[in-house]
Amino acid sequence: MSTGAKRAPERKSKNEPEKDGAANGENPAANADDTETQAPMRDTTGTDAELRKELLRSMLVQRRFEERCAEAYALGKIGGFCHLYIGQEAISTGVMSMLRPDDYVITAYRDHGQALARGVSPRAIMAELFGKSDGCSGGKGGSMHLFDKATNFLGGHGIVGGHIPIAAGVAFAIKYRRRNQVCVCFFGEAAVNIGAFHETLNMASLWDLPAIFIIENNRYGMGTSISRSTANEDVVVRAKGYRMIGESVDGQDVFAVRECMARATERARKEKRPTLIEMRTYRFMGHSMSDAVNGTYRTKDELEENMKRDPILLLHNLIHEAGELTEGELHKIDDDAKAVAQDAWDFADASPEPAAEELYTDILVDTTS
Amino acid sequence: MAVVTYRDALTQALREELQRDDRVFLMGEEVAQYNGAYKVSKGLLDEFGPMRIVDTPITELGFAGIGVGAAMVGLRPIVEFMTWNFALLAIDQVVNAAAKMLYMSGGQYKMPMVFRGPNGAALQLSAQHSQAWESWLAHIPGLKVLTPGTPADAKGLLKSAIRDDNPVVFLEGEMLYNTKGEVPDGEHIVPIGVAEVKREGSDCSIITHGKMVLVAMKVADELAKEGITLDVVDLRTIRPMDVEAIAASVQKTNRAVVVEEGWELCGVGAQVVDFIQRECFDDLDAPVIRVHQEDVPMPYAKNLERLAKPDAAKTLAAVKKVLYLD
Ligand SMILES: Cc1ncc(C[n+]2csc(CCOP(=O)(O)OP(=O)(O)O)c2C)c(N)n1
Numbered sequence: 001m002s003t004g005a006k007r008a009p010e011r012k013s014k015n016e017p018e019k020d021g022a023a024n025g026e027n028p029a030a031n032a033d034d035t036e037t038q039a040p041m042r043d044t045t046g047t048d049a050e051l052r053k054e055l056l057r058s059m060l061v062q063r064r065f066e067e068r069c070a071e072a073y074a075l076g077k078i079g080g081f082c083h084l085y086i087g088q089e090a091i092s093t094g095v096m097s098m099l100r101p102d103d104y105v106i107t108a109y110r111d112h113g114q115a116l117a118r119g120v121s122p123r124a125i126m127a128e129l130f131g132k133s134d135g136c137s138g139g140k141g142g143s144m145h146l147f148d149k150a151t152n153f154l155g156g157h158g159i160v161g162g163h164i165p166i167a168a169g170v171a172f173a174i175k176y177r178r179r180n181q182v183c184v185c186f187f188g189e190a191a192v193n194i195g196a197f198h199e200t201l202n203m204a205s206l207w208d209l210p211a212i213f214i215i216e217n218n219r220y221g222m223g224t225s226i227s228r229s230t231a232n233e234d235v236v237v238r239a240k241g242y243r244m245i246g247e248s249v250d251g252q253d254v255f256a257v258r259e260c261m262a263r264a265t266e267r268a269r270k271e272k273r274p275t276l277i278e279m280r281t282y283r284f285m286g287h288s289m290s291d292a293v294n295g296t297y298r299t300k301d302e303l304e305e306n307m308k309r310d311p312i313l314l315l316h317n318l319i320h321e322a323g324e325l326t327e328g329e330l331h332k333i334d335d336d337a338k339a340v341a342q343d344a345w346d347f348a349d350a351s352p353e354p355a356a357e358e359l360y361t362d363i364l365v366d367t368t369s
Numbered sequence: 370m371a372v373v374t375y376r377d378a379l380t381q382a383l384r385e386e387l388q389r390d391d392r393v394f395l396m397g398e399e400v401a402q403y404n405g406a407y408k409v410s411k412g413l414l415d416e417f418g419p420m421r422i423v424d425t426p427i428t429e430l431g432f433a434g435i436g437v438g439a440a441m442v443g444l445r446p447i448v449e450f451m452t453w454n455f456a457l458l459a460i461d462q463v464v465n466a467a468a469k470m471l472y473m474s475g476g477q478y479k480m481p482m483v484f485r486g487p488n489g490a491a492l493q494l495s496a497q498h499s500q501a502w503e504s505w506l507a508h509i510p511g512l513k514v515l516t517p518g519t520p521a522d523a524k525g526l527l528k529s530a531i532r533d534d535n536p537v538v539f540l541e542g543e544m545l546y547n548t549k550g551e552v553p554d555g556e557h558i559v560p561i562g563v564a565e566v567k568r569e570g571s572d573c574s575i576i577t578h579g580k581m582v583l584v585a586m587k588v589a590d591e592l593a594k595e596g597i598t599l600d601v602v603d604l605r606t607i608r609p610m611d612v613e614a615i616a617a618s619v620q621k622t623n624r625a626v627v628v629e630e631g632w633e634l635c636g637v638g639a640q641v642v643d644f645i646q647r648e649c650f651d652d653l654d655a656p657v658i659r660v661h662q663e664d665v666p667m668p669y670a671k672n673l674e675r676l677a678k679p680d681a682a683k684t685l686a687a688v689k690k691v692l693y694l695d
Contacts, residue, residue, distance in 0.1 A: 104442065106438075135475070136475070137473060137474050137475035137477070138475025138476060139475070140472055140473055140474075140475050141473040141474060141475060145473040145474070147473070147474035147475065147477050147478060148477070149474075149477040149478065154438075154441060154442075154478070155470075155473070155474060155478070157466070158465075159461055159465050159466075162434070162461050162462070162465060162466060163434075163466075164434070165430065165431045165432070165433070165434020165435055165437070165438065165462065166434050166435075166437050166438035166441065166462075166466060167438060168431070168434065168435050168438060169434060169435035169436060169437055169438020169439040169440070169441070169446075170438040170439070170441060170442050171438075172435050172438065172439050172444075173438065173439040173442045173443065173444045174442075176394070176420060176439070176444060183438075195430060196430050196431060196434060196461075199426075199428040199430055199431025199432075199434075200431050200434065200435075202426060202428065202431070203425070203426065203428065203431055203432065203435065206426070361476065362471050362472045362474075362475060362476040363471065363472055363510050363511055364471070364511065364513070364535045365471065365476075365479050365534045365535060367479075367534045368529075368532040368533050368534060369390065369445070369481065369532055369534060
């Protein structure tokens with residue numbers, strides 16, 4: 001592991017002239033931005049060795065699972081659009097590790113990693129990707145539309161930004177019923193230029209909704225870099241326009257993700273206030289399976305530089321250097337992750353295609369209330 | 370039976386359903402303090418409070434999506450659009466989210482919600498504010514599309530819509546709010562997907578819905594004086610469409626005129642005619658004729674607007690034509 005691996009993804013230009021950090025002066029973490037990105041990973045969320053191992057396991061399962069997705073796609077077992085999450089796993093794992101089972105999660109089409117981290121069955125996810133009847137959406141959703149009611153996983157959604165207001169609606173329902181759950185909503189940095197994002201932030205703040213909006217800033221919306229799409233690249237300042245707390249964290253550092261989520265969930269549960277969080281990350285694969293890994297829009301050098309901060313490697317090294325797990329134990333975690341992916345593949349392969357009658361089911365329910 | 374306005378019939382339905390089920394809430398622009406742009410929600414804020422009668426910013430896409438999210442986790446939102454013209458800004462939520470959620474989740478997430486508001490042309494509101502959207506919306510599997518033309522249907526169908534566990538598009542006639550009609554006392558429910566023969570006759574069928582029901586009735590009155598009787602079929606629901614009712618009427622009269630407020634191309638009438646030619650081919654004594662808005666954006670000038678809209682005169686002429694009396 002190279003020493004360069006300890007650096008956060010670099011932010012290019014910061015158009016925002018203010019020096020008061022990412023967003024809102026009230027937020028101490030926002031000021032820590034520059035120093036924090038240079039700092040080594042350090043846990044402030046009270047994980048113990050057992051939990052650190054679990055975080056590593058969660059990330060590795062996603063990685064190994066999606067490597068098999070790429071393989072299955074090449075074999076034609078997975079069709080359509082398929083967006084891999086590889087490189088961003090510290091975000092899904094870190095966020096989910098701070099949620100309760102009764103909280104809600106909603107996301108965009110790059111949803112495999114989040115579904116896995118949330119606890120949706122790997123078998124049901126792979127079966128969905130294979131278009132099989134045991135898929136978590138019955139084979140009717142596919143890669144972009146993973147749903148699982150049992151884990152309050154409210155879907156993968158395919159219209160950029162379209163699910164952001166839906167998240168606020170879930171938070172509205174939480175408030176309506178006077179519960180103290182939260183609704184977490186993931187989307188890419190390109191979605192901050194969508195009207196639905198702005199309409200939602202305004203209402204979420206206006207109405208004190210317990211929602212946590214997470215911008216996974218991997219710096220590209222398909223092939224368009226943030227600097228070519230976004231007038232102010234400091235995306236989290238948008239929180240300010242809606243009187244919302246905004247934070248920006250290193251999304252490759254699972255502890256930084258957890259720490260920020262601890263504040264955001266507390267804010268949502270106790271103060272009933274929403275939060276906007278930018279998690280800075282990088283996508284190691286192409287936008288979707290039809291996009292080459294580095295494509296025409298980013299250089300190989302840039303990709304390799306960012307891959308040095310592979311979130312899995314960072315945590316792996318930390319655990320290893322601390323002597324918490326032996327080389328053999330670390331290998332075993334990885335082997336187990338591979339076995340999970342293999343088991344999911346085998347299950348999906350064996351699962352039957354949806355029956356032809358399923359074509360006409362689930363369009364409407366025939367119930368009233 | 371009390372005689373009430375279409376507006377009051379809707380208010381009654383809202384009030385009764387808000388009382389009946391505390392998961393039901395109403396959300397939209399000016400629905401609370403202002404009592405509704407068309408006063409349909411008059412008095413409801415006082416009775417149910419601001420958590421259930423929710424004023425929103427002017428942000429159709431956003432609040433339609435909030436409705437979708439709330440429905441996903443078990444509330445029963447009624448999303449009011451000030452008019453359906455503005456719902457175009459929210460169409461992503463109606464079409465891509467509400468209509469698809471059950472299917473793409475493999476049956477896990479149903480959408481018990483209503484999108485409602487005034488539809489169609491009023492008077493001299495010109496191009497952007499005078500449009501009938503039912504053919505657009507009826508195209509989408511996963512939605513139900515209702516177009517009540519009378520106070521009784523407005524009340525009974527809105528109550529059914531609110532109780533339905535599917536996303537229901539409820540298109541109110543902007544020109545109908547002040548019209549009056551008898552509404553049965555007490556619990557009054559009109560089933561979704563069931564047409565009603567509003568007038569029995571034997572010479573020709575008029576198949577129509579929404580505001581044009583009143584036009585059809587006027588034409589039926591007019592022609593009755595000449596001894597011509599019309600069978601007026603009010604579809605009431607566009608999706609799912611009551612094709613049995615259409616067939617029964619056409620098999621009786623052997624002639625049909627299809628009247629709608631919207632434009633001709635790919636309109637609701639095109640679907641009705643398609644059904645008639647397939648199912649009633651041998652029953653027909655004349656080609657079916659359609660009456661609809663002229664193929665132009667709605668003009669402002671009074672005379673031009675009159676020319677653009679479908680009306681009683683055009684409908685009457687169409688009926689005479691299918692009776693070979695022109
Ligand atoms: C409204 C809309 N416009 C365009 C697209 C096509 N599209 C799919 S993903 C994407 C890029 C989005 O990038 P970002 O939000 O940053 O998320 P990421 O893919 O990086 O996870 C585009 C343009 C879409 N799905 N929806």
